[in-house]
Every structure is written in C-alpha cells, then in structure tokens.
Amino acid sequence: MSEQVPQVHGHCDPRFAAVRTAFEENFRDRGELGAAVSVTVDGVTVVDLWGGWADGGRTRAWERDTLVNVWSTSKGPTALCAHILADRGLLDLDAPVAAYWPEFAAAGKERVVVRHLLSHRAGLAGLREPHSLEQLYDWELTTARLAAMEPWWEPGTRSGYHAFSYGFLVGEVVRRVSGLLPGAFLEREVTGPLGVDFTIGLPEKETGRTAELVHPPTVSTSEQAATFSQLAPAAIAALANPMAGATEANSPAWRAAELPAANGHATARAIAALYAIFAGRGTYGGRRVLSPEAVERVREGQGSCRDLVLGVGIGHDTEIALGVWLSGPNGSYGPNPRAFGHDGYGGSCGLADPEAGVSMGYVMNRMGPRIVDDPRKTALVEALYSAL
Structure with missing residues (x-):
C-alpha cells in the first residue's frame, strides 16, 4: 500500500490544506506516480509539495x-521571451513576421503578423512534408521549412494548435531580434537573475x-485510428509529424535539442x-520583468x-491569447474567465490569475x-480556488 500511496513531502500553508488533500488523492485515486505542485499568492x-517516484521502476524517490x-507547459515561458x-x-x-525574418514571406505569408504566431493563428500547425524527430532537432532545417511552407488555413482567421512548430516560429523571431535562441534568452533575462529552475532542453549535468x-495508458489501435480519422490534415501534421511520446522525450537527443514548445524541464x-x-x-522576487501593460497584452483574447x-478532443470552443490559453467560460484555469495558463501533454500545467495574485505549477x-485538462490538474485547480 505504501508503494501505491507514497508519502507527500514539503510545505503547505494550512489555508491551502485542500490542495494537499487533492495532491494526495491524485496518488490514491488518479494513478499518480511522481509529481510536485507549487502555489504562490x-x-x-504557500504550497510546495512533492512525492512519489522519479522512475517507472520505483527505484528513485x-x-x-x-x-x-x-511538454507544452514550455510554451508560456517561450511566449514570455517575445513579450x-x-x-x-x-x-x-x-508587424509582419517577415519584417524580422524576411524568408518567412514565402508562399503568401507576407501579411502574417507576430501576434498570429503567438496565438496559434498562423496556419502553420505542422509541416506538410514528412519531418522526422532527427530533423526536428535541427533548428535551421525546421525553421527554413516553416518559412517556406504554405499555411494550412488563412492566417488570423482561426486558431489551430501549433504543437511543435510554435516554439520554432516564436523562437526564431526571438532569435532574429535578440540574437539568442529562447533558451539562452530566458536564462539571461529571467531564470538566471531570478534563480528559477527552468531550462529549454536539459543540461547534461542535470x-x-x-x-x-512514463507512457500514458495504452489506447487500442482501433481507438487510435478512429480518433485520427476525425482529424483534418493540419491536425495530423501538428500532432504526428513527427510523433513523440515518453520514450522519445527520455532520450539524450531530445533533451539536448532546443524545442521551445515541448522540452522545457522544470520543477513545479x-x-x-x-x-x-x-x-x-x-513583478516577481522584487524584480520587474514585464510592465503591467505587457501582462495585460499577454492575455488579450484573439477570438x-x-x-x-x-x-475534436476538447469538444468545446476555446480562446487562445498571446501565448497562453484563457480560462474562459470553461474554467480550465479556475472560475476567473481572465485567468490563464498552459497545459503540457500528459498533465502538467502553469496557471496565473492576476486578479487573485495567484500562480500554480504542477x-x-x-x-x-x-x-489538456488532465483530471489531476483539474482537481488541483479546483482545490486551489476552494481555498481562496
């Protein structure tokens, strides 16, 4: 029994006991293996908890x-670079993306603006030509292919989740303007000065x-085929060109790459x-990173x-702002519709609610x-707001 329900360690302000309870229930009732949750007010x-196992074999605490x-919880910090x-x-x-990245104007994209990249509205959800994981690790090749491609839909009209391409599109604009890839820019401007334990990619020493x-529960081949049969070509390109899961993300090659949309490594x-x-x-830690006006810009809904x-998978309308998802009427990040955040494939998330002065990492x-909206994350968000 102790293996299935491990001891939870860390600190939790008594006011937020509900968060600790939900975290413990994740292990008992929702199949948690190893995890951490942190909340600031x-x-x-006010909450900094961890527990469980760091490996599938339960040999490392x-x-x-x-x-x-x-995974995609990396997208918020990547957007922060642009902001x-x-x-x-x-x-x-x-401004047109091509003002900073001239090659991007190819294939009718001369009118695509930077906010279209930040809000997944550029029509470049995935590449049209086959693109392997090894090619994904090649920054110059991937950005060149994105710059040359024709959009899947008219840019600016609809959102379509740019699963991998988001990091290259926003990241290349950051590089063209600052001279640094997002990982190095974030370290210089934010994580280094603030002592924040987040990197894009993973330094070998860590x-x-x-x-x-660890892989999610297996889905039968017939169920997987049925799901993919409902997807448009752009969605298949976004989610399966290339396809990556736990095995790939545990590999040294993945960890060594610069994938600003998908391979941030962090603590809660x-x-x-x-x-x-x-x-x-x-402002955080006594240091101003963005102006208040810039924070408001981050959560400007784009429709x-x-x-x-x-x-197809979410089943309802959503609204993406400039690098984050709005909680909206669906309450993905709590009852404040103007709260916002970003989920990562498989469960992780970051959340901010400026009205409540609250942030969370899981x-x-x-x-x-x-x-999106893993039940473990949803339980933690609900518990957090019940305590406010």
Whole structure:
C-alpha cells in the first residue's frame, strides 16, 4: 500500500490544506506516480509539495528538486521571451513576421503578423512534408521549412494548435531580434537573475535529478485510428509529424535539442515562479520583468473558436491569447474567465490569475492520455480556488 500511496513531502500553508488533500488523492485515486505542485499568492510560496517516484521502476524517490520534461507547459515561458522584447519596444506584435525574418514571406505569408504566431493563428500547425524527430532537432532545417511552407488555413482567421512548430516560429523571431535562441534568452533575462529552475532542453549535468516520463495508458489501435480519422490534415501534421511520446522525450537527443514548445524541464516551483511574473502584473522576487501593460497584452483574447487541431478532443470552443490559453467560460484555469495558463501533454500545467495574485505549477511523470485538462490538474485547480 505504501508503494501505491507514497508519502507527500514539503510545505503547505494550512489555508491551502485542500490542495494537499487533492495532491494526495491524485496518488490514491488518479494513478499518480511522481509529481510536485507549487502555489504562490502575492509572490509568496504557500504550497510546495512533492512525492512519489522519479522512475517507472520505483527505484528513485521524487525529491524536492526533481526536474521533468513539461511538454507544452514550455510554451508560456517561450511566449514570455517575445513579450519581454515587445515590452522594450524591440518587437511589434502587429508587424509582419517577415519584417524580422524576411524568408518567412514565402508562399503568401507576407501579411502574417507576430501576434498570429503567438496565438496559434498562423496556419502553420505542422509541416506538410514528412519531418522526422532527427530533423526536428535541427533548428535551421525546421525553421527554413516553416518559412517556406504554405499555411494550412488563412492566417488570423482561426486558431489551430501549433504543437511543435510554435516554439520554432516564436523562437526564431526571438532569435532574429535578440540574437539568442529562447533558451539562452530566458536564462539571461529571467531564470538566471531570478534563480528559477527552468531550462529549454536539459543540461547534461542535470540528468541525474531528472524524472523518467512514463507512457500514458495504452489506447487500442482501433481507438487510435478512429480518433485520427476525425482529424483534418493540419491536425495530423501538428500532432504526428513527427510523433513523440515518453520514450522519445527520455532520450539524450531530445533533451539536448532546443524545442521551445515541448522540452522545457522544470520543477513545479519553477513553473509557479514563471507564472507568478504574470500573476504579479510583471513583478516577481522584487524584480520587474514585464510592465503591467505587457501582462495585460499577454492575455488579450484573439477570438473564441473550435480549435482546428484540438477541437475534436476538447469538444468545446476555446480562446487562445498571446501565448497562453484563457480560462474562459470553461474554467480550465479556475472560475476567473481572465485567468490563464498552459497545459503540457500528459498533465502538467502553469496557471496565473492576476486578479487573485495567484500562480500554480504542477508537474508529473506518469503521463495521462490528454493534451489538456488532465483530471489531476483539474482537481488541483479546483482545490486551489476552494481555498481562496
């Protein structure tokens, strides 16, 4: 029994006992293996819990500083890079992408603007030509192919989740403006000065404290085929060209690559700290990272719609802002419709609610089958808001 319901470690303010209860229930009732959750209120950490196992064989305990690949929870910090540049007047979100990346104007994309990239509205959800994982690890090749391709739909009209391509599109604009890839830019401007334990990719020296991702429950071949039969070509390109799961994300090649949309490695504490910048209207740890106006810009909704990539799986309309998803009427990030965040494939998430002054980070290694709104995350969000 002790293996199935491991001891939870860390600190939890008594006011947020419901979060601890939900976290423990994740292990008991929702198949959690190893995980951590962290919550800040007005920049102060009020919940910092961890427990379970860092590997599928249950040979390594999940420790206070265990890192794990957080998949698309990486997208929020990547968008933060672009917003810092915009806040400094170095990047105009309404300017054509080609103003910074001339090659991008190919195939009728001369009118695509930067905000289309940030809001998954560029029509470049995935490449049209076959693209292997090894090719995905090649920054120059992947960005060149994206610059040359024709959009799947008219840019600016609908959102369609840019699963992998998001990091290359936003990341290349960051590189063209700043001279640095997003990982190096974020380290120089944010994570280094604030001491936040988040990296895009994984430095080799950190391998020993990194959790092993474990595959989600298996889906039958017939169920998988039925799901893919409902997807448009753009959705298949976004989610399966290339396809990656736990095995690939545990590999040295994946960890060594720069994949700003998918291979951030972090603790829950780090995710909560990065989203605390938004929750604190631009300030965290006594340091101003963004202006209050820039934080408002981050959550500018770009139009509610049935997402062209994830719509089949989600089953309802959603609204993507400039790098984050709005909680909206569906309450994905709590009852405040203007709260926002980002989920990662399999379960992880970051959340910010500036009105409540609250941020949350949740990370785990046993992946669930969903891209968004994993039941473990939902239980934690509900518990958090019940305590406010």
